[in-house]
Amino acid sequence: MHKITLIGTGNIAWHMARGITACADFELAELVGRTKEPPPEFNEIPSYTTQLERLRATNIIILAVADGAIASVAKLLKNTEALVLHTSGSMPMSLLDQLPSYGVLYPLQTFTKGRPVDLKKVPLCIEANNADNLKKLSSLALALSQDVQQMDSKKRADVHFSAVLANNFSNHLLALTAEYCETHDIPFELLKSLLRETLNKAFDIGPLQAQTGPARRGDFNTIKKQLAAIDDDQLQQTYTLLTNSILKTYGKEKL
Amino acid sequence: MHKITLIGTGNIAWHMARGITACADFELAELVGRTKEPPPEFNEIPSYTTQLERLRATNIIILAVADGAIASVAKLLKNTEALVLHTSGSMPMSLLDQLPSYGVLYPLQTFTKGRPVDLKKVPLCIEANNADNLKKLSSLALALSQDVQQMDSKKRADVHFSAVLANNFSNHLLALTAEYCETHDIPFELLKSLLRETLNKAFDIGPLQAQTGPARRGDFNTIKKQLAAIDDDQLQQTYTLLTNSILKTYGKEKL
Numbered sequence: 001m002h003k004i005t006l007i008g009t010g011n012i013a014w015h016m017a018r019g020i021t022a023c024a025d026f027e028l029a030e031l032v033g034r035t036k037e038p039p040p041e042f043n044e045i046p047s048y049t050t051q052l053e054r055l056r057a058t059n060i061i062i063l064a065v066a067d068g069a070i071a072s073v074a075k076l077l078k079n080t081e082a083l084v085l086h087t088s089g090s091m092p093m094s095l096l097d098q099l100p101s102y103g104v105l106y107p108l109q110t111f112t113k114g115r116p117v118d119l120k121k122v123p124l125c126i127e128a129n130n131a132d133n134l135k136k137l138s139s140l141a142l143a144l145s146q147d148v149q150q151m152d153s154k155k156r157a158d159v160h161f162s163a164v165l166a167n168n169f170s171n172h173l174l175a176l177t178a179e180y181c182e183t184h185d186i187p188f189e190l191l192k193s194l195l196r197e198t199l200n201k202a203f204d205i206g207p208l209q210a211q212t213g214p215a216r217r218g219d220f221n222t223i224k225k226q227l228a229a230i231d232d233d234q235l236q237q238t239y240t241l242l243t244n245s246i247l248k249t250y251g252k253e254k255l
Numbered sequence: 256m257h258k259i260t261l262i263g264t265g266n267i268a269w270h271m272a273r274g275i276t277a278c279a280d281f282e283l284a285e286l287v288g289r290t291k292e293p294p295p296e297f298n299e300i301p302s303y304t305t306q307l308e309r310l311r312a313t314n315i316i317i318l319a320v321a322d323g324a325i326a327s328v329a330k331l332l333k334n335t336e337a338l339v340l341h342t343s344g345s346m347p348m349s350l351l352d353q354l355p356s357y358g359v360l361y362p363l364q365t366f367t368k369g370r371p372v373d374l375k376k377v378p379l380c381i382e383a384n385n386a387d388n389l390k391k392l393s394s395l396a397l398a399l400s401q402d403v404q405q406m407d408s409k410k411r412a413d414v415h416f417s418a419v420l421a422n423n424f425s426n427h428l429l430a431l432t433a434e435y436c437e438t439h440d441i442p443f444e445l446l447k448s449l450l451r452e453t454l455n456k457a458f459d460i461g462p463l464q465a466q467t468g469p470a471r472r473g474d475f476n477t478i479k480k481q482l483a484a485i486d487d488d489q490l491q492q493t494y495t496l497l498t499n500s501i502l503k504t505y506g507k508e509k510l
Contacts, residue, residue, distance in 0.1 A: 173421060
């Protein structure tokens with residue numbers, strides 16, 4: 001049984017803890033947090049500590065902390081012989097290079113604490129500092145998920161950027177839409193069938209081919225009418241920029 | 256059996272034809288297009304014509320034409336006694352007000368010809384010029400879909416705008432992402448699990464609550480690193496605008 005120590009109590013830590021607990025050959029031995037007591041969402045943790053310098057014996061340490069805290073936490077672990085992994089999409093593996101054994105385990109997913117996700121289907125992007133550690137890391141990753149992708153730090157940063165574009169930004173558009181719906185007395189739920197089809201189409205025929213709407217058609221009448229009806233500056237800028245981007249993509253004139 | 260004439264051979268016409276053909280009490284009696292022969296995607300059409308002025312006897316005429324063509328086609332129909340419906344989200348019903356019987360049947364969905372959609376689950380937004388016609392239109396709409404929403408032209412334009420924001424714009428972000436993936440040798444498919452969860456979260460807990468990522472966290476280090484790595488002007492502008500919009504939404508400082 002490989003013992004795992006998990007550092008962090010945020011969104012990723014919560015999902016990692018659930019995933020590890022479900023694995024036969026790995027055991028979540030200790031959780032490390034900053035609050036005196038473990039947060040209530042973390043049940044059934046055998047051991048909890050705030051003392052990074054005095055961890056129990058462990059085989060693997062997973063850093064599920066903020067990107068900006070990885071280097072300083074790693075400094076406090078300098079005497080460990082465990083394999084230390086960070087979970088960041090955008091930070092290079094070299095942040096951990098003062099340690100003997102290190103690597104990266106980046107789950108490509110949007111995590112919210114308390115909202116379970118089937119980790120088995122989440123792509124895990126892995127990287128390690130040598131072949132032995134890559135082997136150890138691979139067996140952990142394959143126990144957690146069916147989809148394990150080996151890649152270097154540069155490629156992982158590219159993947160993380162594409163996730164920001166695709167997930168963070170389109171989710172924000174949904175948030176702007178939900179706000180618009182609320183102020184215009186439209187149930188946001190009305191858009192559910194449309195948006196399911198948007199996503200299915202994007203993966204079935206590709207999003208370039210799937211595009212519809214006034215900008216794709218070059219329907220300047222509708223575009224101008226919609227622009228004139230927007231009374232929020234931020235929304236007007238967003239509408240103009242994305243409309244021009246679509247117009248450009250399909251070889252139409254700009255607004 | 257109510258006879259329906261369908262004018263147009265584009266994306267909406269193709270899906271309407273499929274939907275009507277599946278209805279027990281309605282019959283697709285004639286299709287009207289501009290090409291000498293009906294397009295090959297329209298099979299089993301009993302009658303096809305290019306002669307708008309000489310339509311067969313019919314009960315309902317559905318205009319599935321470009322927004323800009325609705326008024327001019329309606330002029331050619333001035334002697335009809337049929338109920339004439341346009342299918343536009345953004346055009347007012349009053350475009351048809353020189354006719355005795357008219358209304359709107361707007362399907363809230365993104366349609367691509369040749370890609371079947373379960374019309375039963377697509378919200379149909381309806382409006383008619385009097386109570387009798389609304390009754391006729393309702394029975395057609397309820398035969399086509401389980402989700403029928405009665406609303407006036409102003410509300411329908413608001414719904415159409417929210418669909419542009421949510422579907423057209425987020426699909427375009429997926430197109431920009433797919434392009435980025437291609438140039439960086441990342442399979443776009445890798446993002447599938449992430450984007451399914453993005454959509455599920457948005458409807459389960461609301462997109463405002465579901466937001467994750469560097470801008471939501473106010474992680475300026477990652478934001479600046481990503482911005483510096485973008486070498487395309489349009490993408491850089493899009494990244495900056497949407498990041499600032501997220502920062503503002505969550506009460507962080509602007510870039």
